[in-house]
Amino acid sequence: ASCALSSSYIFAFHFTSLLSIYQEAHNIRNFNPNLHVSARQDEDINEALRRLLESSNANRAYVFRYHNGLAAVNGVPFFFQTNTHEVISPGTSRVMQFEQHIPASMNLAINNQFAQNRCVVVPRTDVDRDSQHYWFFQNRSAKSLVRCPIFMANGDLFGFVGIDFINEVDRQLLPAIEESTRSTASSIAAIFATRR
Numbered sequence: 001a002s003c004a005l006s007s008s009y010i011f012a013f014h015f016t017s018l019l020s021i022y023q024e025a026h027n028i029r030n031f032n033p034n035l036h037v038s039a040r041q042d043e044d045i046n047e048a049l050r051r052l053l054e055s056s057n058a059n060r061a062y063v064f065r066y067h068n069g070l071a072a073v074n075g076v077p078f079f080f081q082t083n084t085h086e087v088i089s090p091g092t093s094r095v096m097q098f099e100q101h102i103p104a105s106m107n108l109a110i111n112n113q114f115a116q117n118r119c120v121v122v123p124r125t126d127v128d129r130d131s132q133h134y135w136f137f138q139n140r141s142a143k144s145l146v147r148c149p150i151f152m153a154n155g156d157l158f159g160f161v162g163i164d165f166i167n168e169v170d171r172q173l174l175p176a177i178e179e180s181t182r183s184t185a186s187s188i189a190a191i192f193a194t195r196r
Contacts, residue, residue, distance in 0.1 A: 042085065044191045049087040049161075052184045056177045058163035059092040060142075063150070063188060065159035066104060079104040081159070092166065095140050114149035114160055119178050121146050123171055144169040146178050148185040153193060161185040 049061040063085040068078065083099035104111055110120045122145050125137035137145070147162035161184050169177070 041191055041194075045085050045188055046087055048184050048187050048191070049085060052161070052163060052180060053087050053089060055180055056146075056163055057165075058177075059089045059166045060086065060095070060140075060164040061088075061184075062086040062096070062162050062164075063159060064099075064162070066157065081107070084159075093141065110147065114147075114157055117149060117151065119146060119148040119182055121174055121178055123174060124168060140164055141166050143167055144174075146174070146181045148178070148182045150185045150189045150192070152189055158189065158192060161188060 045063060049063065052058070053061040062083055064081045065084050066079055066081050068080070080101045081104050082101055083096045086094060086096040088094060113120050122137075125142055125145065142164035144165040144167070145162060147160050149160050150158045152158050161181055163177070163181060
C-alpha cells in the first residue's frame, strides 16, 4: 500500500518534471546549447587559471572536481576526484591524463582541510619521504603546492583549485599566493554556478 501511494504521488505531481529532465538529457536538440554553455565555461575557467598561473609564477594550475563514480559497494559510497582543467607554463609536463578517477581517500588529510574551508599549502613536498604523497607529488614534479577548495553557494564542496611549483617557493610569498588561489576558487565557483 505504501509503495502504491508513493508511486501514485510521484506520477501525479512529479511525472512531468521527471519526464522533462529525462528528455533534456537525451534530446539531441539540447546538445548544441549545452555544448555552447560548456565551451564558454571551459574558456572562462582556463582564463582564470591562466591569470593565477601568471600572477603566482607557478608551473601548473588546475581544477579538480569531486564526483561519485560508483553508487556504492556494500552500501559504502565511493567518491573520486578528477582533474578537469589544467594550464601549464612552457616546458612543464601535463598530468591531466593521468589524474582521472582518483579515489578521494588518497588525499584524506587534504580533503579534511577543504571540508573546513581551509587552503592547503605544502612548501616542501620532498621533505617527508615516508609520506603517502611523496611519490604522488614527485611524479607531478611538484616541489611546492597550494590548493584551495571550491564551495558552491549552497555550501557543497565541489572541488578544488591548485597550483604546483617545480622549484621551492619563498615562504614569505606563500600567504599572497594562497590568497590569490582562494580568490580564483571563488571565481571558478561562480562560473560553475552560472551553468544554466
